[in-house]
Amino acid sequence: MEKSWKYAHYFTLVGTSGKNVVVRCQLCGESKTFSTAKNSTSNLLKHLKGTHSTTQLVEKEVRLATARESRVSLPAKQPKLDFSREPRVTLEELNQLVAGYIVEEMLPLSTVDSSSFRRIIDKIPSNNNVHLPHRKSFTSYLENEYKKMKAALKLALDDVQFVSSTADIWTANNRSYMGVTIHWFNQDTLERHKAALACKRVRGRHTFDVIAAELEQIHSSFGLLNKVVATVTDNASNFVKAFKTFPPPESDEDEKEEEEEEEQEDVLFTDIAEALTSVSDEGHITLPPHYRCAPHTINLISTSDVEKYLTSSQATKSVYRVTIAKCTALWTKASRSTVAAEQGQEVSQMKLLDPSSTRWNSFYDAVSRVAEIPMNELNNLCNKLGIKCFNEKEYQFMHEYCIAIKPLTAALDILQGDECPYGAIQTRFSIVLDNKDALLAAISCPKFKLRWVKDGARKQQLKNLLVAECQILSSSAGDSDKTDNVPNKVITTVTGMEFFEFESNELSELRGFELDTLSNYPAVKKVFLKYNTPTPSSASVERLFSLGGLVLTPRRNRLSDSRFEKLLLMRYNHCFTSPDHLKKSEQ
Structure with a gap:
């Protein structure tokens, strides 16, 4: 419906004269009239601002359909859109929108019972008798949507010949979970896709046999036992032992060679009853080839191998330990005291970084940030904070350390050299290089x-x-x-x-x-x-755990393991944004 001029309620239509209209100002009285063009309100606006400048004008938009007889109707210069038929939201669309909001933003399911949230939803134009369901019904709706997502994922993987997976174990709130992600190529566009398969609760010790059984069960539940070309994990000993103990089945060529050798050997008779009773579960588990996470391997080079090299010689041992100790004292002061942090930021014009134990490059970044500060300003900061100053040798060591470590942040193909510490690359990556x-x-x-x-x-x-x-x-x-x-x-x-x-x-x-x-x-x-198809790192499953920390917050510690997994997988796979490679199957 069209809307009138915002000050039209101050004028009354008297008549028309050609292309003009004659109106009467209600503020001036009954005697005074004005003539103005039908497509212009400039004369009327000048009258209001000039004659009635002391009057507080009130803007009001009156719909022409209800006030056409008593208001000035000024034709618009451009045709206006008709919004008389407002779009109506169906119950399915409303559930999709709310579910997408709650899952994507990782909000509690009790949000749908919030009175303030329901007042917002009630403002959405919808069909008759369409109301947002409460928590119990909404939870059932999410359960059905999860089943649809899982069926769509299985359907997408049915047409894929080669896939790879990443796996890791995460502990939070005294609970442990095994996360598994899957990766594959679109055979037509060669575009890489990914999805999360599971984030299952793991009880008890994380032994190699427990890991192997869980991983095989997850692969088997999606029909991927013969499709997984490799699984990428970190260098944890329990994962490494699991893949060594349960290797993939031998190829047909190897089996033929073994059969030929067995035919040449003498026939041996075996007690069938003893063989049947001695069969263990280990013989039924087979895992795909194992790839170690390249960034985690680089982490070992940049931490343990570099430290071993620097502490192996007396010439570098003392300067390394003293320099790192002074840097650590500086980081500790800046992280525990707001005054120290402000003073450090004033000197370096940047915030001093505190290294994180989970990312090796954060240590390099922290040392590099300290090395960027001029030596005289750095020692002035140390004096203010009560820390021993850096001498010329230690300051130079920081610069050389950063220069030596910086190449490790680049791609693996530019890392070469036979001497320590880079010689560790040949040792740790020797299996991969050949x-x-x-x-x-x-x-x-x-x-x-x-x-x-x-x-x-x-x-x-x-x-x-x-x-x-x-x-x-x-x-x-x-x-x-x-x-x-x-x-x-x-x-x-x-x-x-x-x-x-x-x-x-x-x-x-x-x-x-x-x-x-x-x-x-x-x-x-x-x-x-x-x-x-295999990815060079297990970063995907680490991102899954990062989202898991946002879903399983301390305030939601009563969330069941099954519901937590479903909410996390729907968030990671963007269930309600419908990616092209995971469109929901029709039911």
Whole structure:
């Protein structure tokens, strides 16, 4: 419905004269009239501001449908939208909006019973008899939405051939939980996707067999036992032992070799009853290949390995310990005293950082922040705080320490060297540097291919490795149907190693960086999907635990384990924002 001019209630319509209208000012009395254009109110506004400047004017917008007879109707210069039919919200839409708000913002479920919150909801135009359900009914609605999300996730994973997972254990409020996330590529767009599978309560000790049983059960519940190409965890001894004790099943080629060896051996008779009674649960558990989290491995290098190197020599041992001790005293003062923190901020123009035990780079950042302060200003700050000053040798040591540690924040491929402490990279990453899976992941990626290999014989060896893997995957079950429709030229390009011929001209080299080029080489694309699906770190499951800390707050310690897991998974997977790869299945 159209709205009139905000001061139209001060005038009464007398008549019309062509393109003008004649009105009477109610503030002036009955005798005085004014003529103004139908599409302009400037004359009337000037009259009010000039003649009635001492009067407190009140703005009022009167709907023309109810006051057209007694108010001045001034035609608008532009057509106005008709808002007479306001959109109405259905019960399903209302539940979706409220559930999305509560889950995404990690609010208590009792929010729906809050009187102030319900007053806000009541202002939303809705159909008749549509009201927000109370907590009990709303909880049942969330249960159904969780079932839909889980079914949609299973449906999305059914079409994926290769997936990888990350796992870790988190403890909060005297409870322990195992979190598992899953990662995969969209086979058409090569876009990486992720989702959270579980955050289950783990009772008792976190032994290797408990971890193995829980992890296999989670993978099995989503039908992923034969799809998980690797699981990424940190370097915790219980996780490492679990994967060593329950390795993945041997390949068909290894089994054939063992069968041939067994045929040549003498026949041995076994007591069947004894064999059946001696079978343990360990024989039924198999875990996927294990990858260690690269950032966690770097953490070990930057902490334990660097400290071992610096304390192994008397020349560096004393200066290292004294310098770090003075820095620690400075951080302690700044973190425990507001006066000290303000003084530090005045000197450095930035806040002094307090290292965190969970992130190694925070220690580097804290030392680097201290090293940025000029030496005379730094010692002035130490005098104010009652801390021993830094001498020239210790101040220089901080700068050299930062220069030496800074490369560890960059990518792993730029870290080289055989001498300590960087020699620890060769020790801790030796398995990865010569690992077949890691090599296939690198050479099947168009961005790298063989650019990082200098030795000619090594290049040829890796080419043969890729061709052999392409042939194995192409001859796997169910693959013949997909490759039958592929032109012969595409198959010959793989066996002819044309995938590596990127140095012929600059244009082809630039195009080789795009993942889209893998569509021309379906066998190489399959190798890429299999060996690049694993993530380099377990940061995804750490983010899951970060959200868990916001859901399982001390005030919500009575939240059941099952409900906590469901709320957390819906939040992590953005259940109510409907991502494209996790659209809810129709029921």
